[in-house]
Amino acid sequence: MSILVLADLHEGQLAGATAHVIAAAKQIGGDIDVLVAGEGVQAAADAAAKLDGVNKVRVADNAVYAHQLAEPLGALLVELADDYSHVLASASTTGKNMLPRLAALKDVSQLSDIIAVDSADTFKRPIYAGNAIATVKSDDALKVITVRATGFDAVDESGSASIEAVDVVVENSQSSFVKEELAQSDRPELGGAKVVISGGRGMGNGENFKLLDGIADKLGAAIGASRAAVDAGFVPNDMQVGQTGKIVAPELYIAVGISGAIQHLAGMKDSKVIVAINKDDDAPIFQVADYGLVGDLFEILPELESKL
Numbered sequence: 432m433s434i435l436v437l438a439d440l441h442e443g444q445l446a447g448a449t450a451h452v453i454a455a456a457k458q459i460g461g462d463i464d465v466l467v468a469g470e471g472v473q474a475a476a477d478a479a480a481k482l483d484g485v486n487k488v489r490v491a492d493n494a495v496y497a498h499q500l501a502e503p504l505g506a507l508l509v510e511l512a513d514d515y516s517h518v519l520a521s522a523s524t525t526g527k528n529m530l531p532r533l534a535a536l537k538d539v540s541q542l543s544d545i546i547a548v549d550s551a552d553t554f555k556r557p558i559y560a561g562n563a564i565a566t567v568k569s570d571d572a573l574k575v576i577t578v579r580a581t582g583f584d585a586v587d588e589s590g591s592a593s594i595e596a597v598d599v600v601v602e603n604s605q606s607s608f609v610k611e612e613l614a615q616s617d618r619p620e621l622g623g624a625k626v627v628i629s630g631g632r633g634m635g636n637g638e639n640f641k642l643l644d645g646i647a648d649k650l651g652a653a654i655g656a657s658r659a660a661v662d663a664g665f666v667p668n669d670m671q672v673g674q675t676g677k678i679v680a681p682e683l684y685i686a687v688g689i690s691g692a693i694q695h696l697a698g699m700k701d702s703k704v705i706v707a708i709n710k711d712d713d714a715p716i717f718q719v720a721d722y723g724l725v726g727d728l729f730e731i732l733p734e735l736e737s738k739l
């Protein structure tokens with residue numbers, strides 16, 4: 432068996448999710464190659480070569496692959512996939528953008544969002560917002576799989592894989608990059624942060640989200656939100672955690688003024704330690720919390736910040 436892992440890039444650098452996808456690939460077993468595709472991605476390729484379990488890093492460094500557009504990257508994957516039994520990517524926006532194209536063009540079914548590997552053809556994936564786990568088996572010769580990064584512990588950086596250039600350059604007349612607008616933040620990226628503090632409808636308004644800033648600064652945390660807080664316009668939707676937002680599994684997740692609806696839990700319940708601050712001691716969030724603080728967040732947050 433041989434496995435190709437599509438590397439996730441964040442601003443041209445290797446994103447943390449890739450180390451988790453390689454952990455899933457190791458459980459499948461076989462030779463693991465990593466594809467790093469983009470423009471000016473040598474540093475990302477070097478970082479991928481250090482990940483434990485990687486046999487070879489294949490680098491497609493060309494302007495046509497810049498900005499990770501789905502059309503050229505999908506076509507590149509189609510070109511390369513014949514050498515592999517499995518193609519894996521993280522279930523991030525990148526992986527979700529690329530792999531369905533590959534699966535469709537190869538006429539195989541995609542296995543999405545796996546959280547466990549039973550064998551080389553059988554996997555587990557959550558359904559119904561994580562309330563049930565489906566075991567799925569693929570008979571396709573090529574398995575195209577997106578991996579939920581939080582389901583697998585990252586491999587370490589003890590590897591020393593070889594790096595080789597891929598000289599396949601595909602044409603792309605279907606799409607072009609126009610612009611991107613990135614939210615400027617000194618905070619860690621929400622999906623990969625070790626600590627996340629999220630606010631919900633209980634925050635009352637967007638201005639009150641500033642109460643989370645001081646704590647986030649002290650803990651080096653990313654700030655997230657519930658969908659109710661996003662829908663109410665308190666904060667932008669790239670901060671949403673949950674079934675229809677980002678899936679996070681940090682070392683520490685602090686939920687402030689969040690009731691704990693199943694759709695929110697679907698995005699954070701795998702966090703290592705969960706702290707909930709809520710004035711309602713019946714709030715469902717306390718059923719998943721390791722530590723609960725029952726009280727008014729407007730009193731607790733300043734006190735917590737001063738104690739930190």
Ligand SMILES: Cc1cc2nc3c(=O)[nH]c(=O)nc-3n(C[C@H](O)[C@H](O)[C@H](O)COP(=O)(O)OP(=O)(O)OC[C@H]3O[C@@H](n4cnc5c(N)ncnc54)[C@H](O)[C@@H]3O)c2cc1C
Nearest residue numbers: 631632633657658659673674675676688689690695710728
């Ligand atoms: C298809 C679908 C997808 C969805 N996807 C998501 C998703 O991705 N993410 C998500 O979060 N939700 C999602 N939802 C919405 C979800 O069902 C809930 O409506 C939402 O999570 C509620 O957000 P909340 O906990 O902030 O608000 P609420 O449920 O209104 O809870 C607010 C909490 O704040 C507490 N509170 C109020 N004032 C204070 C105070 N002063 N001090 C302390 N505590 C206080 C209250 O006791 C309450 O528990 C989805 C829903 C659907 C139908």
